[in-house]
Amino acid sequence: MSLNNLIKNWTSFRARRPYLDQYKNADYKWAMVIDLDACTGCNACTTACYAENNLPVVGKERFEKGHAMHWMRIERYWGEGESVPVDMVPDKGAQFLPMMCQQCEAAPCEVVCPVGATHHSADGLNTQVYNRCVGSRYCSANCPYKVRYFNWWQYADFAWPNPLELQLNPDVSVRSKGVMEKCTFCVQRLRESMDHAKTDGRLVRDGEVTTACAQACPTSAITFGNLANPQSQVAKVWKNQQIALEKDEQKKDENMRGYRIFEEFRTYPSVVYLERVRDLEA
Amino acid sequence: MSQMINHDIPDDHEIQIEKKFIPKDLDIDKDISWARINKDVLRSLDRPRPIFWVIFFAALALFSFGVYCEKYQYDNGLGVADLNNPQVWGLYIATFIFWIGMGHSGTLLSALLHIIHADWRKPIYRYAEAMTTFSLLTAALFVLIHLGRVWQFYYVVAYPNERWVWPNFSSPLVWDATAIGTYLTSSLLFLYTGMVPDLAICRDNATGARKKLYTFLSLGWQGTDRQWSTFRVTYMTLACFLMPLAVSVHSIVSTDFAVSQNPGWHITSFPPYFVAGALYSGCAVIITLFILLRYVFRFEAYMTMPILNKLIKMTFAIAMVWNYLNLIEYSTVWYGDNMIAKQQLLDKMTGTYAPVFWGMVFCSTVMPFTLLIRFVRTHLPTLMVVSLILNFGMWLERVQIITPTFGHSQYPWTWTSGWWPSWVQFGIVAGSFGWFTMLFMLYCKIFPTISMYEVKEMVHDQGKMLKAKKVA
Numbered sequence: 132m133s134l135n136n137l138i139k140n141w142t143s144f145r146a147r148r149p150y151l152d153q154y155k156n157a158d159y160k161w162a163m164v165i166d167l168d169a170c171t172g173c174n175a176c177t178t179a180c181y182a183e184n185n186l187p188v189v190g191k192e193r194f195e196k197g198h199a200m201h202w203m204r205i206e207r208y209w210g211e212g213e214s215v216p217v218d219m220v221p222d223k224g225a226q227f228l229p230m231m232c233q234q235c236e237a238a239p240c241e242v243v244c245p246v247g248a249t250h251h252s253a254d255g256l257n258t259q260v261y262n263r264c265v266g267s268r269y270c271s272a273n274c275p276y277k278v279r280y281f282n283w284w285q286y287a288d289f290a291w292p293n294p295l296e297l298q299l300n301p302d303v304s305v306r307s308k309g310v311m312e313k314c315t316f317c318v319q320r321l322r323e324s325m326d327h328a329k330t331d332g333r334l335v336r337d338g339e340v341t342t343a344c345a346q347a348c349p350t351s352a353i354t355f356g357n358l359a360n361p362q363s364q365v366a367k368v369w370k371n372q373q374i375a376l377e378k379d380e381q382k383k384d385e386n387m388r389g390y391r392i393f394e395e396f397r398t399y400p401s402v403v404y405l406e407r408v409r410d411l412e413a
Numbered sequence: 414m415s416q417m418i419n420h421d422i423p424d425d426h427e428i429q430i431e432k433k434f435i436p437k438d439l440d441i442d443k444d445i446s447w448a449r450i451n452k453d454v455l456r457s458l459d460r461p462r463p464i465f466w467v468i469f470f471a472a473l474a475l476f477s478f479g480v481y482c483e484k485y486q487y488d489n490g491l492g493v494a495d496l497n498n499p500q501v502w503g504l505y506i507a508t509f510i511f512w513i514g515m516g517h518s519g520t521l522l523s524a525l526l527h528i529i530h531a532d533w534r535k536p537i538y539r540y541a542e543a544m545t546t547f548s549l550l551t552a553a554l555f556v557l558i559h560l561g562r563v564w565q566f567y568y569v570v571a572y573p574n575e576r577w578v579w580p581n582f583s584s585p586l587v588w589d590a591t592a593i594g595t596y597l598t599s600s601l602l603f604l605y606t607g608m609v610p611d612l613a614i615c616r617d618n619a620t621g622a623r624k625k626l627y628t629f630l631s632l633g634w635q636g637t638d639r640q641w642s643t644f645r646v647t648y649m650t651l652a653c654f655l656m657p658l659a660v661s662v663h664s665i666v667s668t669d670f671a672v673s674q675n676p677g678w679h680i681t682s683f684p685p686y687f688v689a690g691a692l693y694s695g696c697a698v699i700i701t702l703f704i705l706l707r708y709v710f711r712f713e714a715y716m717t718m719p720i721l722n723k724l725i726k727m728t729f730a731i732a733m734v735w736n737y738l739n740l741i742e743y744s745t746v747w748y749g750d751n752m753i754a755k756q757q758l759l760d761k762m763t764g765t766y767a768p769v770f771w772g773m774v775f776c777s778t779v780m781p782f783t784l785l786i787r788f789v790r791t792h793l794p795t796l797m798v799v800s801l802i803l804n805f806g807m808w809l810e811r812v813q814i815i816t817p818t819f820g821h822s823q824y825p826w827t828w829t830s831g832w833w834p835s836w837v838q839f840g841i842v843a844g845s846f847g848w849f850t851m852l853f854m855l856y857c858k859i860f861p862t863i864s865m866y867e868v869k870e871m872v873h874d875q876g877k878m879l880k881a882k883k884v885a
Contacts, residue, residue, distance in 0.1 A: 197829070206826045230826070239674050245586035246568040247579070263578070265568050266491070266561015268501040269586055272819070273673040277827040281561065283492030304458055308490035309561025337548025393823065396674060 139159040148251065149236035149377045149399050152161030152183030154359045155156035158323070158334055159254035159317050160329070162344075163367045165229055167407040168388075174225030177203050179347030180231075183317060187302045193283075200280045201312040203231040203344050222325040226407060229344070229353070232257060232278045232314035233392065236376055240270035241277065245287070248311070254325075255358075255401060256316055259382075266309040275393050279313045282306050315357070317342040376405055421615045439866070440533045440719045448713075452612075454861050455618050456712035465709050465854065472850035476757040477843010481559060482837045491561055492834045495835035498829040499819045504838045505559035506669075507811040508845060511694065512552035513593070513666050514687070514807065518695020519545025520600060520659040524652040532874065533723050535867040540672070540706060541699050542604040546699075547852045551845050556590070558841060585668045587867075592665040596658055603651045607645065609634050611868045639861055640784075663691040670814065676754035677707070677761075677818040682741050689735040695809035698730035699773065700800040704793050706862060715863050725784050725796075732781035734805070739778075757821040761813060765820070765830040769813045776806025832885065 180203040206228040234257045248263035271279040285308040293311050302319040324340035345353035345373040356365035372389030374381050388406040486493050496503045557563050569590050580587045583800035613634035667687035670678035707716040743822035744755045761770045780802050783789050820829050
């Protein structure tokens with residue numbers, strides 16, 4: 132490490148994101164589309180995520196304290212102005228919103244991490260390096276979506292009593308107390324398929340890899356894929372909805388159902404939600 | 414240790430001095446002999462009132478409890494603090510800002526007043542600087558305590574390593590670590606440099622192990638002309654260096670919040686607001702410690718009422734500045750376009766944390782006006798209570814910056830109310846007060862709390878001033 136080296140490579144420490152055609156020549160940019168019209172709020176995606184990513188089930192008491200570790204959570208919203216008794220469901224029913232890390236291109240969490248434990252990968256993932264994290268929780272404080280989960284306890288000690296530890300996914304590390312974690316877009320699956328494709332001398336095909344939540348969804352509400360590949364399902368939906376990564380305002384009319392959450396903060400998320408279509412008369 | 418200094422002054426001498434008439438425009442009795450100044454200050458190192466030990470051991474007990482809480486948290490994880498997903502920081506960061514803030518007035522009092530030649534600072538600046546140093550040490554503790562993996566804290570420091578891993582320089586937390594480190598180092602240096610002539614006096618009067626300590630620390634000070642002139646230049650340079658630093662440190666702490674996107678934090682006026690709040694709480698603590706030291710170490714002849722009066726005036730002025738900036742902060746939110754920030758402001762005033770908010774308004778906005786009453790300014794026990802209330806108000810202010818924002822951030826699904834910190838958090842916060850008091854009391858017992866050489870200057874100058882008046 133010489134000073135010369137540092138000065139020469141200084142620009143590599145700086146990141147400007149996103150800019151137009153950022154991923155034009157890139158091989159991969161992972162992105163997602165969630166169709167809220169198809170979502171039934173069944174929580175299968177959450178369950179799949181727990182199984183895939185070694186998430187601890189924290190139990191009732193800790194859940195009430197807000198220590199739940201659901202990377203993928205189903206948020207339930209009732210209609211505007213409807214007060215809902217506990218035992219009654221209003222006529223129109225609830226609306227559901229699956230929420231996980233939005234893998235923002237200009238992620239507020241990445242800027243503020245003091246040790247650079249969360250940073251952007253070349254294929255557009257917002258990665259979290261557990262070994263580097265010191266647990267200042269600044270990323271969580273600055274995340275507008277509040278989708279970052281902190282290991283308040285040493286879950287490995289009690290969350291998987293013998294023989295449950297045998298069902299842990301060997302591709303995913305079990306996190307220790309004091310580190311931050313969040314949805315990774317099932318990075319272990321992505322890396323594996325990218326490695327296979329590289330061995331074969333090709334790119335990952337559309338549909339070859341998907342996340343656990345998308346795989347588990349019974350109504351196929353979640354679509355996952357490579358945005359850099361114009362033939363992929365995800366890229367087609369993004370294009371149809373006239374959404375682009377670097378745009379911070381989407382066109383809205385009755386044919387356009389797509390939107391990204393908190394566009395106005397210019398976080399440039401990688402997840403597009405398709406609005407639920409409702410019959411107002413019903 | 415009691416044979417260290419020869420006492421030939423009766424215990425009740427301070428009462429005589431109290432009774433003596435001090436002209437109104439004088440901060441200190443001009444007839445105090447230099448030998449008496451030496452003896453009075455040196456005696457504080459040796460024979461404080463018994464209440465010193467009561468305070469010291471109470472602080473030690475409190476600190477031990479804090480250590481126990483921290484060990485419990487270290488072993489079990491931060492879950493024992495009852496922090497949760499939106500409420501990620503809790504009392505730790507609030508108290509961190511509180512301690513950082515307290516650390517500011519020492520520098521203001523010593524460096525700024527030194528630069529503008531305000532002589533009344535001379536008997537009281539030493540302990541204010543010590544307070545700065547120790548409160549910075551306490552604040553640094555909170556940075557460590559709130560980390561999830563405190564054993565990896567050195568990742569935040571930019572140290573050379575072969576793996577080329579650096580901290581993230583765009584993170585305000587790294588700015589924080591750097592700013593606090595710089596400020597701590599330079600205020601320690603400032604404190605020590607100003608103390609060297611006094612340490613030489615201690616050296617000349619001490620025996621045994623203390624003699625060795627003071628001999629080492631006084632760096633061979635003989636009081637020659639050359640030493641004095643070098644000393645003056647060095648001290649002035651350090652004072653000039655420290656002033657901008659003091660302003661920058663709390664501004665940087667405020668960027669922890671102002672840089673983030675959360676409603677109620679994303680406000681341009683945060684840096685001056687934080688600096689004013691820092692000076693405010695610092696001044697209030699200086700008043701508290703003034704009264705405490707005056708009694709415990711029998712400093713009635715030096716920490717006089719006219720000086721206290723000036724201190725109170727300064728505190729009141731800063732309190733008004735803080736109130737003004739506070740009002741600016743709320744009005745920018747109120748007249749601004751951010752609906753969530755506005756909701757959150759209303760939530761602060763009417764929601765779960767309304768007692769915290771209105772407690773702050775009472776303690777920090779209403780209470781300073783009692784300083785206008787002569788009785789409060791002259792009756793020391795009352796003033797002590799008032800200064801403690803001001804401090805408590807400033808602590809509440811920091812809590813109401815942190816907690817309601819997390820409870821009502823941009824994302825509605827995470828809106829929570831009724832979050833309450835666990836006993837572990839309160840234990841660690843209480844322990845930090847024990848740690849600070851313990852260190853401060855220990856310091857006062859080992860090092861001269863009043864700057865002897867500068868008080869002598871002051872006495873000399875005042876004598877000259879009176880003479881000049883008589884001639885005129």
